[in-house]
Amino acid sequence: MIDSVQALAIFESMLLIRRFEETVIDLWATVETESHRHVYIGQEAVGATIMELLREDDLILTTHRNHGHVLARGADPGRALAEILGRANGFNKGRGGSAGLTVREAGFLATTGQVGGGIGLGIGAAQAQKIRGRGGICVTFFGDGGLEEGIGFEAMNIAALYRLPVLLVCENNSVGVTTGRAQNEWSSSSMAAETLGDIPRALGIATEVVAGESVTDVHEAASRLIGDLREGRAPAFIEMRTRRWPGSRSFNPQLVTGVTNLDDIWEPVSVTGEYSDWINRYDPVIGYGRDLFRQGRVSRSEIVAMNERVGRTVEAAREFALASPLPSAESGLAGTFA
Amino acid sequence: MQQTERQISLKAAVIEAIAEEFRRDPETFYIGEDVGVAEGIFKQTQGLHAEFGDRRVIDTPISEAGMFGLTVGAAVAGMRPIVEIMFSDFLTLVMDQLVNHAAKIHYLSGGGFRVPLVLRTAIGVGGVLGSTHSQTLYAWPAHVPGLKLAAPSTPADAKGLMTAAIRDDNPVLYFEDRMTYNLKGPVPEGEHIVELGVADIKRKGSDVTLIAFSRMVHVALEAADALAAKGISAEVVDPRSIVPLDTETLIDSVARTGRAVVIDGGHELYGIGAEVAATVAEGAFDYLDAPVMRIGAPHNPVPCSKPLEAMMVPSADQVVAKVERMYG
C-alpha cells in the first residue's frame, strides 16, 4: 500500500504530465515549431511512480518519449517546454528538442533517439554507481523496439555478468512508429520471444511483467526491484505493458481522446464516445484518480484544487516557453567540444 | 537525356526502377523497417508491397545489423536484394557486416563470390529530425574499399542509377536526400540506366566548376544563376556516383575553368568534399587559377531545431561568396 502522501504526489505528477502533453499537442497545432514529438499520454503511471521511488543521486537514461520522465523527476516545466519548442532558454539551448530533452540536474545523462542506444549507456551509468558505492542506481527507459537492436542483448549480458545496478524499464506501448501493431497482445512489436522478459531471463536477470497503467502494480514491482538493486542484487528488468493511447502518432499526435475531463473520475457514466473504452480501462490518470477517490484518500475538491494548481504551472510554462527566443543560427556552431 | 513529357517525383522514379527490375528479375526482394504495408516512413516504397507481396517486400524488427546480415547472405547466395536502412545515420549499426563482410567477400574469396545487393538509405538535413536522423554519412562507406556509392540529384538519374545499382554485381549504397523526394522532373519510361561512375554536367560554364552531390546539385544550380547575374559563368558537375568517381570529367572541367568549389551536404572535415577537392587539386593542379574551395556541413552535430539546423545545409549564398573570394 502506497502511503497517501506519496500516492497524492504520484497522482499530481501524472496530472502534470497529462496537462503538459495536452499543451504540447495544442502548441503543435497553433505554434510553428517543427520537429516531431512523442508524447507520454497513457504511460504516466510508469514514469510518475518510478521517479517517486528514486533518490536524488540516481541516474536516468531515456528515449525520444521522455517528457513524462523529465517532468516526473521535477525538472522545470517551463524550460522543458522551451526545449521542446526549440527555444534558446530550453534546457539544451534548443539543440535537443523534444526527442533530445536532457536535464542533467535532474539526473538524466542522455536522451537518445538511437533505438537501444540508452541501454548501452545505462550499464555505464550503473558502473559509475557501482564505483561510487553509495547505493545509487541507474534506470534505463526504452521502448519495446529497444530490444530489437543488438546492443540491447550485449548490454544486458554485461550488466548481468558484472552485477551492475541498472533497472531496465521497457515501456511496451505495443506500437511501432508506423506499423501500429496494437493487435498482437503485447508480446512486442517485432520480437520472436514469447515475452520480452524471456531475453533478460535467459541471462539470469530478475524479470517482472507489470500492467503499466496501474500505479499500484508499478509501485509494488519497482519498489521491490529497486530495493534489490540497492542491496547488490542486480540487474533487473521490468516490462511495463501499457495500452497504446489512440492519439499516438510521432509526427503529428492528435488529442483524439479529448482534453482529459476529471469529472470522469467521479462520474464514470459520463464517459462516452469512440474512445470511452480506452478512457475507462486504460487511462492511468482517470484510473488512479478513481482509485484514490473511491478509497477516500482524496476528495473531489482536492482534485479540483490540484488540477488548478497544475493548470497554473503548465500555463506559466507555456508563457515562459513562448516568450523564449529561438536560438540564433550561429549559436549552434559552438559547443561541440567541452 | 531522352526527351520526355512525363514529369514524376524523384521518389516515384526510384520506386519505378525497383518495380521494373522486380518484374524483370524474380530473384529480387526488398527488406527493411516499415517498408511493407506501411510503405515506408516517407512513402518511399509505395505500391511495392501491394504488387509483390509479403514474400518479396519484407518488414523487419528494428534490427539493422540482423537485416543487413541477412541481405549479405542472400546476395552471396545469388539473390539481388535491396535493403533499406531508414537513415544513413544507422549505417553505424551495420558497420561490421558492411565493412568486414559485404565489402570484402568478393575480394577475399578471390572473386569466387559476388555480393550484388543495394543498400538504400536516406540522407540530408531537414524537417528537424535531430542529430541521429539527419546526417549524410556517405564519406564513411566511400572510405571502405569494396563498396560502390550512388547519390542521385534528379528523378531521371534516380531511376537510372537505381536500375544500374540493382544490376551491379557489387554492394551498392544508394543515397537519397529525403528533401528531394518530391522534386519532379522528366523521367524516361521503360528501361533507363545511368552507369555508375559517369558524371553529368548539369550546366555548362567557363569560369568556375561547381561540383556537387545529390541535393547540393540544386544549391549549385541556384548559385550558378546568381553568379551568371554577376558575369561569372559557372559549370555545375554532378558526379552522380561517389565510388566509382568520374575523376576524368571532374578534372577536365576544372582544367577548363581553372576554379573549383565542392559542395557537399555531409560534414566538411574528412568528407567527400575533401576527397574531391584533393582529387581535382592533384589532377588539375597546373590549370588551377584559384584555391580549390570546399563547402560542407560544419563540424558539429545536427541540432534538433529548425533555426539551428538551417546552418548545417550549404547555401547558394555561401557558394557565391566562395566564388567571389576567388576573384579578390
Next chain:
Amino acid sequence: MTREILMPALTPTMEEGTLARWHVRPGDSVEAGQVIAEIETDKSVLELEALEDGEIGELMVEEGAEGVPVDRVIATLLEAHESSDSEEADPAPPAELADEAVASGIGRPESGSSSKPRSQGAASTPVIPSSGGRRNRVPASPAARRLARERGIDIAALMGTGPRGRIVAADVEAALPALSSDDGSTAVAATGTPPAELEIPFEERPLSTLGKTMARRMAESKATIPHFHCSIDVCVDAALSLRAELNASGDGPKLSLNDLVVHAVARALQDTPRMNVQYRDDRLIRFRRVDIAVAVALDEGLVTPVLRGAETLPLPKLASRMRDLNERARARQLDVEDYRGGTFTVSNVGMFGIRQSWPIINPPHAGTLGVGAAVPRPVAIAGDDGTRVDVATMMSLTLAADHRAVDGVISGQFLRRLKEALEHPEALPDSGERAQSPNTSDG
C-alpha cells in the same frame, strides 16, 4: 580621399576574425601607429594599428562581430584636416613607385581591360600585417605558372590582379602582347592579327620610347646579371616616431618614411664602401660618392632620378631634393643629368601594402634595394625570462645584388648597417636638430 581599412590576415590560415574591440569612433583623429582595434583570431588577440594619419570615417563592422572575413572593409579612414591639402604628408608618395613588375616593362593592366569582375585592392590602406613564416615567393596560381612556363615569361616580372596580389592566368595572358611588341612584334601590330594563342579580347598599343628602353634594360639585366637576393626585416617604430617629431616641429619639409630609408641607405653605403661598386668587364669600380637612384613610376614607364652625393645630405635637405626630383619627374621636366649614372637604386612598393619585392637590378648598378610596406607584425623578442611576442611596425628590405661585384658577406654587412641606421635613427648624423646622440661606432 577616403581609404578603406580591411580585416587583416594575421596568420597564414586566418580566413576570418572577430572584431573584439574598437579603440576609435567615427570622427576620431588617428595617427599612424595608433591602435584602432583589437582583432581576435582562434589563437590570440592582436592589435590593429593605423598606418596613416587621418580621421575615422565610418566603422563598418560592429564590435564583437564574429566571423568577419579577411579583406572585408571594416572601417574607412578620411584624410586628416590639416593634411588634406598637403600631399607631402602622405607617408608613401605615389611617385616613388618602382617594382620589378613595372621595371620589367609590363605595366599594370589598363583599367577596364579585364573581362572578369575584379576588385583591385590597391586603393586600400596597407594596414595588413603580414604573416610570418611564409616563404618569399611570388604569389601566382599554378595555371599562371604553367602559362608563363609555356610562353617563356618570367612570372616574377608580372603584377598580380588576383586576391592579395596573386598572379592569375589572365595576368599572364595580358602580359603577352606587351612582351611580344618589344621585338618582332611590329608585324603583329601592323596586321592587327592577334597571336593564335590569344583567345580573349585584347587591346594593343606601342610602347613609348621610355617603355622600350626600360623593357630592354630590364630584360638585359635579368638575363646577364647574376642576381642574388638578401632580405632583412627592420623595425621602423623609432623611425616613424622621429618622423612624427620632426614633422610636428613644423618648419622643415614634411618627411616621408621613404626619405628616412634613402637617408639610411646613403649612410650604410658610405659605411660599407664595398657595396658602392660596379662590375665592368672584369674590373671592379668602387665609387667614392654615393649617388642613389630612386625609382619613380610614370604612366609611360619608369624613371630613376638620381640623388647625387646622398651621403652628404642632411635629412631635411635630402627630403627637399627628393621632393623636387619627384615633382619634376611627374611634370616630365627631368634633365638628362637628373637620371644619368648613379651607384645604387632604391625601389619602394610599400604603398601598395606589398611586404616584399624582389627587384631586378637597375644596370649598371651592383645593387637595387626593394622596400616593402611598414606594417605591424608580431615579432619574437628574446628577453631575460624567455622569448615573448610583441607587435612592432616592421619593414622588409630586400637587396638584389650583382654577384660579379659583391658577395653575401658584403651584402650582409650592408644590410646589417642599414638596419642599424633605420632602427636607431637618432644615431644618424644630421638627422635633424633633435638628434643628440653621438655617432655610433663605425660599423
Next chain:
Amino acid sequence: MARMTFAAAMVDAVVARMHDDPTMTLIGSAYLLGPTAEHPELNAVRERYADRIIDEPPIAESAVAGLAIGSAMSGCRALAHFGLAAFAVEAWSQFIHEAGVAHHQSGGQITVPAVFVMMHGIMPIEHSQHSRSPYAMLANCPGIQIVLASTPADIKGLMTTALRSDNPTVVMNHPLLMAMEGEVPDGDFSIPFGQAEVRRAGDDVTIVATSHKVHVALEAAERLAADGVSAEVVDPRTIVPLDRAAILASVCKTGRVVVVDDSPRTCGFGAEIGALVAESAFDDLKAAVVRLSPPDTPIPRGTVAQTPFRTTPEKVVGAVRSVLW
C-alpha cells in the same frame, strides 16, 4: 627520462590516472600491453582496483562502448580498449551518436570523459577483417578527438591529456609501435591536443605523416638527405583537433606536400590534408599534393600479399621525387 617501450609508456599514463582518479574504470586492460609484454605496475593496479577493472569484457563492442560512455556521462571517467579498430566499427553508433553529440546536443550539460583505445593498421599474420585504419571515418563526424601517437614519449603525454579531457577521445595505435623504445619523461607529463610536432626540419618538401608512418617518413627523409633533398616531417599527433597552422606553415615554407598514413585513400586523412592545402596554402604550392595511402582494396592476409599495402621508405622517397620536378 627513462627508456621504455611505447606500450609501457602508454600504460604508465593509464596507471597514473588509475591511482589519481578513484572513479575511473579500466575496461579491456588485458589488451593494453599486447599479448607478450608485462608491466608489473599494471598488474598491481589490476589487483588493487579490481572493482574498477574489467579485464576482458564480452565480445560486445557496442555495449562496451556504452559502458564506457554511460560511466563517463555520470562523471566517472572510463577507458575502454577494443582490441582492434576493425572490430570497434561495431561500436560506432555509440561513438558518434552518443559520445560525439552529447555535449553539443545537451547544450553543454553533459560531458563524456571517455577514452577508446584500439589498434589500427595491417596486422601481419591476421585475416583481412582484422586490418583497418578507419580513423578518418570518425574524424568525419563531430565531437570525437582522435590521437595518433608515434613515439613512447608522445603516447604518454597524449594519453595523459586524453585521460584528463572532458571530451571523448579515440586513441589508435599501430602494432609495430608497441615494442618501439624511446626516452620518456618521468612523472606527470602531458601534451596538449592539436599541436603538431616537426620531427625533422627541412626546406624542400613537407611530409605529413601519422602514427607508425612517421618513422617510415623519417627514414625516407634520411635517405633523401643523402641525395641533397631536405625533407620536413610533420606529425600532427592528433587529427581532431588538427594543427592546421603547423601544417600550413611547413607547406608555405617548402611548397610541396606528401601525405603518408595508413587510412585508405578515398576520403582518408590525405584527402583532408590535400583539400586543406589546396585551399589555404594555394599560393605557396609548387606541386600537387601527393597522397601515399594503401590501395583502395581490402587488405589481404599474409605478409607477401600485404606488400603493396605497406608504405615503405622507398615508396615515400618515390613520392617525394615525384613532387620535386
